[in-house]
Amino acid sequence: QSALTQPASVSGSPGQSITISCTGSSSDIGYYDYVSWYQQHPGKAPKLMIYEVSNRPSGVSNRFSGSKSGNTASLTISGLQAEDEADYHCSAYTGSSSLLFGGGTKVIVL
Amino acid sequence: DVQLVESGGGLVQPGGSLRLSCAASGFTFSTYWMHWVRQVPGKGLVWVSRINSAGSSTMYADSVKGRFTISRDNAKNTLYLQMNSLRAGDTAVYYCARVRPTGYYDYWGQGMLVTVSS
Numbered sequence: 001q002s003a004l005t006q007p008a009s010v011s012g013s014p015g016q017s018i019t020i021s022c023t024g025s026s027s028d029i030g031y032y033d034y035v036s037w038y039q040q041h042p043g044k045a046p047k048l049m050i051y052e053v054s055n056r057p058s059g060v061s062n063r064f065s066g067s068k069s070g071n072t073a074s075l076t077i078s079g080l081q082a083e084d085e086a087d088y089h090c091s092a093y094t095g096s097s098s099l100l101f102g103g104g105t106k107v108i109v110l
Numbered sequence: 111d112v113q114l115v116e117s118g119g120g121l122v123q124p125g126g127s128l129r130l131s132c133a134a135s136g137f138t139f140s141t142y143w144m145h146w147v148r149q150v151p152g153k154g155l156v157w158v159s160r161i162n163s164a165g166s167s168t169m170y171a172d173s174v175k176g177r178f179t180i181s182r183d184n185a186k187n188t189l190y191l192q193m194n195s196l197r198a199g200d201t202a203v204y205y206c207a208r209v210r211p212t213g214y215y216d217y218w219g220q221g222m223l224v225t226v227s228s
Contacts, residue, residue, distance in 0.1 A: 003154065036214035038155075045205060045221050046155065051214040089155050093213030097169055099145070103154040 004029070004090055006102035013110045017078040020105045022090030023071060028100055030071040034093035037066055037075045040104075041086045049088075050075060077107070085109045112136040112217045114206050119222035126196050126226070132189040132206030132219050140164075140184035143209050146191050148202040149221075156202075159191065160209065174200075196226045 005023040012018040022035070029035055035053045038046035048057050050066035053073060063078045073092070077084055090102040118130040132144070146158040159170045159180040168180050179192040189206050204222050207215035 003156075032213075034213045038215070045218040046215070047218075048214060048216055051210070051216075052212055057216065091155070091214070097143075097160055098171070099157045099209075099213055101147075101155040101157065 004092060004100050004102035006088075006090060006105045008103070009106040009108060011108035011110055012077075012080045014080055014082065016080050017076060018080060018107065020075045020077075020088055020090075020107070022073045022075070022092075022102050024073075024092050024100065025071055028071075028092040028094050029068065029073050032093050032095065033068065035066065035068060035073040036091045037064075037073075038089045038091065039084075039086050040089065046089060080109055082109050112208070114208065114217055114219035116204070116206055116219040116222040119204065119224045121225045121227065122196055123228050124197060124226055127192070127194045128196065128224060129193070130191040130204055130206075130222055130224070132191075134187045134189065134208075137208070139182075139187040144180075144182065144189045145207050145209050145215065146180060146189075147205045147207055147215075148200075149205070150202045155205075158204070161189070193224070196224075198226050200224065201226045 037050040040046045053068045054066040115133045145160045161180045165182045177195045181190045206219040208217040
């Protein structure tokens with residue numbers, strides 16, 4: 001299976017909202033509500049931000065939200081802050097106990 | 111607190127072998143499935159392998175099938191990845207991660223760099 005498709009970068013000014021897309025297929029994102037998003041700062045391990053399309057783990061800011069339409073999932077960051085500058089990775093369950101990832105999106109805070 | 115601490119990475123020649131370990135603490139290790147994920151520096155994450163809680167079922171990405179072996183010792187709370195016939199394309203940071211039933215990783219190790227080069 002091919003990797004999920006994410007834009008290479010997305011930028012925004014502090015306080016703005018940005019949305020990162022993650023496109024898969026009818027076999028993964030389109031079939032299961034099992035999409036997750038991870039934030040990764042340079043040199044650090046990924047951190048879970050969203051699971052099961054739109055759920056936030058305890059401790060994650062409510063400025064982060066997730067959604068899905070058809071074969072595309074989205075992560076929205078509202079009230080963009082300097083600390084949000086990082087790489088963001090989407091992931092989807094494929095139904096065979098393996099996972100697909102996107103190529104990652106660099107969020108740039110202008 | 112849940113912790114996953116990796117060890118065993120380093121520099122190895124093409125065709126060589128290396129074993130990564132991931133020591134788990136702060137949770138009942140024997141009840142969770144575990145995965146290995148790798149990342150070429152500057153690139154995206156790639157799923158490598160998974161193992162069920164008992165260690166009786168494993169699965170691999172096509173790129174490592176037949177060369178890598180995932181295993182676990184529940185008595186020692188440790189996950190392993192035995193990597194044989196290593197290639198330059200296996201150079202990456204390797205992460206162990208705890209996976210939940212709906213396929214998301216709630217905890218990650220700190221990552222271990224494996225460099226395959228002569």
